[in-house]
Amino acid sequence: MPKHILVAVAWPYASGPRHVGHVAGFGVPSDIFARYHRLKGNNVLMISGTDEHGTPITMAADKEGISPRALADRYNEVIGNDLYALGLSYDTFTRTTTKNHYRITQDLFKTLLQKGYLFTQTSLGAFSASTGQTLPDRYVEGTCPICGYTEARGDQCDNCGNQLDPIQLINPRSKVDGNPPIFRETEHFFLNLPAFAEQLKEWISSQDHWRPNVRSFSLNLIEDLKPRAITRDLDWGVPIPLEGYDDKRIYVWFDAVIGYLSASVEWAHNRGTPEAWRDWWQNPESEHYYFMGKDNIVFHSVIWPSMLLGYGNGGELVGGTGEPLQLPHEVVSSEFLTMEGKKFSSSRGIVIYVRDVLSRYDADALRYYLSIAGPENQDTDFTWAEFVRRNNDELVANWGNLVNRTLTNVFRNFGSVPQPGAFTPSDEALLQATKDSFEKIGSLLEDARFRAALSEAMELSRQANGYLSEHEPWKLIKGDDEAKARAATVLYVALQVVNNLRTLLVPFLPFSSQKLHELLGHEGQIAGPLEFKEIVEEGDAKHRVLTGDYASWVGKWEYSELPVGQALRKPEPLFKKLDEKVIEEELARLGA
């Protein structure tokens, strides 16, 4: 019975190009997960988009003298291109500036307000003297009243570590223009999170399958829930759907998490089945998996669930009928990737953008590295030396070489899949290990243990290399008829392993699996490709969506036999070996 699986991926912020750390944490892992479940025959809906509101974008735009919309347009395109090039198979990768998203965000706002989960409160806020816009606490600097550090931020002093309020700073100034900010009273809407504390506690406590760190972290947060502001004094964002709030907008975090829902609705609309999103969102049997970095757990395990609980089945979208909106099934958080031992930092040049890596290296080389050495359970360090080593000594030497030596031997001597003779125990053992791999690797993938899953696949490849070295078909082929027949059997067995590893590796290495699919003489797309579509909304508003026709994939997550007699295409290497020089070149780029 196929399951409905929602793969909800954190929304990259469109303030600039995204670096490797961003796609390491949620991009590649979520794609592996989605691809696996599609091959398995489940109904996967993988959604995300660029998060385009908020103060950092208005400020970046001001700096360049362009509109926030123009800045968001630019980086939506850049980020979308990166994800496409990496082969991240979103059903819909959209953006938060669509009419659809505005409408649904306003629906949630109105519904939560009607149900009494929102209230207004006045507080003291900092504003830019020049633009009048909200200055977030982090954008106010000054002297720390506790330790005297002159570069303290409005939220925290980096020197003494104490938490601060911008009003406490001595000689406060805006980080943007250096002028002292203006402090004044302002009224905002708040989400009454404490109202959900009991429900959340009960719900999270029952999530036995959550990772212990996410679960205990979240339960701990619930002990001390406070209302959270959901509006800002800005002119960039989703308008508040009430009279008299023209100078305020909905706070970016509130609208960003709603993207998971709005993107699902958009997907259904774009493919001409406008009600289809309900199969995921109003179906108690559906499972929702959220992928994000560890800094974002709170939004996915506490805040978004509160909003969903508050909305229930009410509002304009759901219409007060049927099941309430589904809560997350699993919150898969990743740790952080560091770069050559340091935190990524665009301003300090410690950064490697996705587009730059992909302009010089194959997507599968990067996907391999991030899958096998990514920050799954703890922070991990990206080094160019390790990237080259993983590529050359593991991807090329183990898997690439297995494919190449197997196909070359078969192509040269037989041209097509040879007829095997009787299997020896050694043949049977390897074939059985291959069959078992689907179950073993599948269950690791279901548990989001991507590193372990890929290690299993590589271990099978290693076994096959050992098998070939043991039986030496290239020698047998030169012997008598009996030896030649044995060579055919050995190569047949090796081909079966290669053919099935092609499938087992699709989630991790979709591009090279497709290439191998073709070299083995198969037709069609084992798992791809992606495509961009232009979507036109009412009023002729256009935006680009990353999607794909994933239903046409011919790959299936099960052992399959490569038929005797199937003609192979002329073999060529799946991967490129990298010259050690690239380590120095890349390190030089980092320094520059």
Place this chain on the structure above:
RNA sequence: GCCGGGGUAGCUCAGCUGGUUAGAGCGAUUCACUCAUAAUGAAUAGGUCGGCGGUUCGAGUCCGCCCCUCGGCACCA
């Protein structure tokens, strides 16, 4: 400061509810092989499991304290 995660071989990491001589890959060394992108296979060497103390017949695994590191702490997203 408070809460949570991490600290295991040269490197990157596995080690579930405590149980015999602590594992893998890569790197190193040796041997074999040469079909294959000088790609493979076999073997060997490498660790007082961050520190100190405790519980236990027995602790990498549990408890306490400390050190280092990452994240969160509600106006970054």
